[in-house]
Amino acid sequence: MNALTRSFSAIWNSSLGKKYIVALTGIVLFLFLAGHLIGNLLVFVGREAFNSYAVFLHEVGHGMGVWVARLVLLACLVAHVIATIQLTIQNRSAREQYQNKNTIQATLSSRIMMWTGLTILAFVIYHLLHFTVRFSNSYNDYIDPEYFAETGLQRQDAWKMVIDGFSWFPAVFFYMVALSLLCSHLSHGVSSVFQTLGFRSKKSQDLIRCGGKIYAFVIWAGFMSIPVAIYFFKFGR
Template sequence: MNFLQSSVGRKVLMAITGQLMVLFVVVHLLGNSTIFIGLINSYAEHLHSLGPFVWVFRLALLAMVLIHAYYGIQVTLENRAATPQKYAVNRQLKVSLAGSSMIWTGLTLACFIVYHLCHFTARLTSDVAGFAGQVPGDVYRMLVTSFSHGLTVFVYVAAMVALCFHLFHGIQSFFQTMGWNSECSLPLFSKLGKVVAVIVLIGYGSIPVAILAGILS
């Protein structure tokens, strides 16, 4: 059986793509945080000046999302098939809500990514239609306009909650899958994953919330 069919092989692939996306998420968060020091427009300008690299980067990210999602769905379907009958009483000692909802938080994030790209990248939705012509343009104004709508803020915050859940399980899982765990490192990685997940939630969540609350305007 080759690497891409094997249980561990696919898991490793998911772990690596997942972890690279976590890195992206962290870098993206650092970039976005420039909004709090008023530098987001120049940050966006700087990114767009990279030219073709932006597309290389976007395609690489797309590939990671697709690989991660494809194997995630495949493995989940296999796992469901392996457990045809559930227990009448289901008491779990260790399984976390984050762990057992990976497929749902994952699918939620997939939908969110599509929406997010349509929203701020392609600018197809009505609230940002005015910014569609100018890329990157006044990103700060675009965000403020967009996140003045409660519903949009809710969608973004909800997605970040899903991401937080996903990372709660996902980050520690990466270390285990790569085989880097020992008896003492496991709880440490587990804590680290949770801390990163919460930072990501607070970091990303703070932007729309701050705008809605009128802190950024």
């Protein structure tokens, strides 16, 4: 075992270290969500803007950028989920030993986080099959007609994929439920991250709680606007 592996396993094997891992991977995932939201809102700007953005993502760094981002995201997601499950199991056994009001409250809130977190995980798997792997649909055959008319070249029509992806009610419903659970997860998550990193004091805790709620609401409203506009207000259809 070299020094790097030894220090990583020391961090992983301590409860505090694991809490830091949950917090830091959580920050990476929060930042991804903000970036992903901004990119996805281009759907409202139109086909040209959205498809150019999709091409940029796939071509940045000679096509390596997207894979580096995917690996970092996957590593963060796996570490975040495993560390959270292990911490929840530890908290549960601690609660059995010390039955007092504070630990019961902490465990109750972390139990909600676990369920919202696992639903988000199921959503991410569904979402990857839907828009990235494009399983059981013909989205890979969609060619951008405007770009073809202008340049004579072919490029993928990711904009139409999103419009068609949200033209089917069961998918829209599932996204709406998952995004609402994501909102609850984020609003608790943001203040937990501040607490773990030692930035939360008695004075600042209300401000942090409020900031977490605002961030979660912006993410929820932004993502929700896309399926809602497409399905209920026929945007792009």
